[in-house]
Amino acid sequence: MQSFLEQLRTLVGADAVVEGEALAARASSYWDPAPLRALALVRPRTSAEVSAVLKLCHQHGQSVVTHGGLTGCVDGAVVNERDLVLSLERMTAIEDIDTVGRTATVQAGAVLQTVQDAVAEFGLLFPLDLGARGSCTIGGNVATNAGGISVIRYGMMRELVLGLEAVLADGTVISSLNTMLKNNAGYDLKQLFIGTEGTLGVVTRVVLKLKEAPVSVNTALVALTSFEAVCDLLKSLERTLGGNLSAFEVMWGAYFHAVTEPGWHRPPMSRDHAYYVVLEARGADARADNLQFMTALEQVLEDGMVEDAIIPKSVAERDALWSIREDFEAITAHDPTFLYDVSLPIRHMASYVDEVKSRLQQQWPAGRCYVLGHIGDGNLHLFVSPGEGDRNLHPLADEAVYQPLMPLGGSVSAEHGIGLEKKSWLELSRSTGELALMRLLKRTLDPQTLLNPGKVFDV
Known part of the structure; x- marks a missing residue:
């Protein structure tokens, strides 16, 4: 094993291989502060180095677990003392932003919020959004087919990836960095790596689909008496707001009550309603969009569909509403x-x-x-x-x-x-x-079951 680690250092440099006390100083995950225990952690800088590392692991039969932001919730990046951790923390570059074609080519270790902020400088939007935006990485988003709060309008990560580059278990680099919305030339190979949790290959670079940034954001918190009213509200807003409805987040009364207990979030309205909905619409005409939004809310209030409504008057008030939805520490305590x-x-x-x-x-x-x-x-x-x-x-x-x-x-x-x-x-x-086909894909692309072994299913 020492020979393996020496070869690893030769490939990527001694500073890129973390062992011993330095490794134990790292937390196991975002959720678990226990010391990380593994054979070692390697931090490649390029796709070529990832390829060299995986080729070496393939030769030695060495298991590999890829780490991104470690914010996953299903133990998908858990390792044991025999695993090599492959961290993409050094592969964070935003390589290209195409403002005409509206794409961004980024390395897989780039943090989601960093990408969002970078494209926003060009008046563009990368619409994937979730509570872990400040920690999760694009590679992790791809590997898990991340969703979040804007799926109702923009879809999950699968819909936002035009192309990607991945490295197979034997070190083969599959570069399918397509930048076009339409490309029907044969199999769509990127789908082999989206949502497969690092079991078929290591995603190293991604071409993301961007949107023009909206110029208007209208938000409200509403209260309702029944789930039937929640469904009616969703249908009504999709009809009246059309494609502008970008979030529709429902909280059962017990959840809202718990997170607005004294010492947690300040309740912006009565805590005794059966259901609460944070809804948001984004559009391209601030004045017209605001009028449309207000008209839609007034209509559902007049119809008795909604019992109460709060509309934030500032960014701080909007953030306070969203924090009720996103910050559930009062419950996990x-x-x-x-x-x-x-x-x-x-x-x-x-x-x-x-x-x-x-x-x-x-x-x-x-x-x-x-x-x-x-x-x-x-x-x-x-x-x-x-x-x-x-x-x-x-x-x-x-x-x-x-x-x-x-x-x-x-x-x-x-x-x-x-x-x-x-x-x-x-x-x-x-x-x-379906399970048989999944296992066939795994055995074909990773016959030694070296990539994220034991996750998703047993081969």
Whole structure:
């Protein structure tokens, strides 16, 4: 093994290989402060160096786990002491911004918010947006097919990638840096690496699809009495605001109540409503868009669809509304708390949540379940706090959350991926034929199962 590490240092330089105390000084992930324990961590600077590292690992049968921002929620980047960690922290360059074709070519280690800010200087928008924007990386976003708060308008990461470059397990570089919206020449190979959690290749460079930056942003927090009213509101706003509706974030009453407890966020309205929605519309004509937005809100208030509404008057007030939705520390402060990310048809959401809460209540009478979701794209997030015990209760909570999805045709993962955490539940959401094809792809592209081994499914 020492020979392997010496060869690794020769390839990328001694400063690019982190071992011993320096390695232990790193946290295991954004969520886990425990010291990182692995064979070593290597920090290549270029795709050529990534290729050389993987070629060497292939020769030695060395397992590799790629690390980006480590903000994933399903243990998809967990390592053991035998794994080599391949960190893309030095590959952060924004190589090109094409203001005419509206694309950006970036290295996979670039942080999402850094890319957003860079293209904004040219009046452009990279619309993927999520709470971890300041830490997560573009490569991680690709590997997990990240979603976030703007999916209802712009789609998930899959819809925002025009091309990419990836390195296979044997070091082969697949450069498919397509910059065109239309390219139907053969297989769309980038799809092999989007959402496959680093199990088929290491993404090193990405061509992102950009949009013209909106000039207007209109935001509101509204309160409603029923989930039926939530659905009616969504339909009404999609009709009246058209393509401008960019976010529709629903919070069940218990969630809103918990995060606005004294000492946490200041409640901008009564805390006793059944549902709350943070909605946002972005457009190209500030005056006309504001009028359209106000007219739409007035209509749903007059129709009795909405009980109350708050419209922020400043950027600070808008940020305060969004922080209620995005900052759930008041909930995760309860230990243990288990986070879930599921998808299912919107029409079944209310009954599904009731079923989950009923199961949890039977299991843990003192437990709580807090729910919020993107709704417009069929995505719910649940926080389960048993009110007792420790992390060993996780499998029991899993059963209460996942089993009710089966008759509804739902998915155990809307946007977080599978990793290790949801691995035993993957069969609930994928057919035998689909799983067989996944395994065939894995065995074909990574016959030694060196890349992120043990994640997603067993080969």
